[in-house]
Ligand SMILES: Nc1ncnc2c1ncn2[C@@H]1O[C@H](COP(=O)(O)OP(=O)(O)OP(=O)(O)O)[C@@H](O)[C@H]1O
């Protein structure tokens with residue numbers, strides 16, 4: 001694992017040898033748009049529309065894309081906060097997409113989520129000690145040694161156990177995010193889904209939390225699905241990265257490929273829109289996207305990006321491209337590479 | 339004449355626990371056509387500084403305790419309320435972080451822009467309509483006519499922020515204050531908005547006071563930068579100097595903490611610890627509790643903002659040369 005992060009060129013576990021921890025196959029999540037007093041369904045939001053990817057043990061898969069493109073919905077559907085509309089979620093070799101609530105307990109222990117907002121995701125009326133002991137009581141674990149476990153958890157994430165009788169509001173944003181991470185770690189999960197876990201934090205605190213997540217990954221051999229909109233943050237933490245646009249995965253590859261040779265016109269626009277890191281840097285090749293993001297209730301026919309794509313061809317307005325492995329470990333859904 | 343000159347501004351809040359000074363002796367100026375950025379940790383007083391300029395310090399409890407805010411030479415702090423109404427919207431316009439809360443949900447987009455034009459420019463309703471549509475086109479809307487009759491909730495975050503900017507531009511303000519104008523937006527929409535602001539200062543010679551915690555946005559837009567920490571300015575410099583020669587350890591820590599797209603480091607640098615709360619500030623330097631170079635002097639005595647390089651000031655004994663880095 002440590003070796004993977006050090007050398008950017010060998011980050012991808014070979015698809016032939018490693019068995020994925022999580023496989024998402026043709027996942028769809030549609031929401032009904034309801035209207036009027038009778039709450040009649042008047043349309044469908046295709047928040048996630050046929051997305052497939054795998055995550056291998058010990059790696060971090062980053063997920064990026066414009067606001068509203070379906071990143072959070074993907075994460076929430078994987079963890080079964082939402083019922084998938086279609087598709088399979090295979091965790092550790094087992095299809096969990098159709099299992100009933102009762103059979104999900106084991107799966108729930110092994111897959112945890114950390115949310116963006118450290119303020120609203122922690123119950124303000126419970127002390128940190130209580131919040132951290134909750135996962136144990138829910139699963140009836142470690143009776144008698146829970147306080148000891150809570151202390152250890154706090155130490156793991158760099159918080160002083162002496163503070164466990166305090167309430168969430170008595171902590172800063174970065175400390176609260178550490179508490180959320182400690183809670184997610186309590187049951188020693190295999191996979192942690194982070195939904196913008198550092199987006200609400202100050203830059204100086206953001207790097208503390210990112211370093212912590214990297215350390216914990218090494219220590220506990222964790223696998224991460226890391227959702228974010230900051231491309232530099234995603235690049236720092238991820239081994240492979242998926243780019244989403246309007247409910248679709250349009251590019252998926254290792255980070256070296258993605259940043260060196262982005263193939264999809266949307267990925268290219270996304271990368272060129274990242275603000276420069278020094279005032280004297282020039283960005284002659286910047287692509288400013290024109291027009292508005294289409295509504296996921298009424299996505300364009302053909303390629304979902306065709307209405308804003310600077311390279312759109314007639315064919316793109318008619319047929320939807322599928323995600324294909326254009327080069328080894330470089331998946332792309334774009335007619336330019338047919 | 340200098341467009342905006344803020345001199346020794348102090349803004350306070352009264353609470354049960356006593357008076358808390360959230361903006362402490364802040365001075366800076368903005369020239370026409372220039373963009374000054376204020377950066378700093380959450381809670382460092384950036385928004386309170388801009389709200390003080392707008393005469394919008396939250397009531398009750400908040401007030402400007404002392405200092406001057408000169409707009410082309412005339413003081414806004416001592417100006418009567420009526421005069422402030424006229425200035426606000428005509429000479430100074432503000433764009434807030436959250437566009438949803440600053441747009442009226444029951445008025446159409448067009449009516450909200452037209453209202454400003456009718457009030458400040460005394461246009462007729464039909465003339466205001468035409469000009470509003472022009473403004474919507476200027477901020478990049480292709481279908482400005484149909485947008486005129488839509489309501490805020492029908493728009494995405496990026497579209498709403500562009501409407502706010504259209505409203506701010508409606509009277510060609512001399513000074514635009516933009517408080518985190520792109521924080522809620524993703525990079526592609528952010529790039530559109532930054533482009534818009536850049537054209538505003540170039541085409542209309544407006545001054546921009548830009549508040550952000552994103553150093554990338556600073557690199558894109560700013561000419562001058564003020565760095566705030568715990569209510570005070572800790573460093574002030576031209577943008578290139580700030581990036582190349584940051585003098586204050588907080589600025590240095592901030593620069594080093596940002597993950598870079600063109601870099602590949604295994605560990606990010608971070609600033610240990612947390613920001614002190616405004617009612618429990620350290621006695622000496624306010625950054626001393628987190629500073630890797632802090633020494634006895636820093637804990638005992640508060641440094642002042644002093645020139646340390648040509649055109650650059652810092653509030654730090656180390657930058658001033660009064661102490662030296664200890665060999666580690
Ligand atoms: N519970 C829900 N009911 C109806 N629509 C929803 C629901 N949750 C999300 N959506 C819609 O699904 C789409 C995808 O939303 P999602 O929150 O997954 O986007 P995201 O990529 O996480 O965006 P962001 O970067 O803004 O967090 C959006 O159009 C959103 O409005």
Ligand SMILES: Nc1ncnc2c1ncn2[C@@H]1O[C@H](COP(=O)(O)OP(=O)(O)OP(=O)(O)O)[C@@H](O)[C@H]1O
Pocket residue numbers: 351360378379380381382383384385386387396399400551616
């Ligand atoms: N209405 C209020 N009453 C009392 N204190 C307040 C009030 N509004 C803000 N403050 C305090 O004033 C200080 C400065 O707040 P300000 O909003 O200016 O910070 P900021 O630098 O804009 O931070 P951010 O980056 O989070 O927007 C903070 O400590 C805050 O808690």
Ligand SMILES: [Mg+2]
Pocket residue numbers: 071072073
């Ligand atoms: Mg989201």
Ligand SMILES: [Mg+2]
Pocket residue numbers: 384385386517
């Ligand atoms: Mg603010």
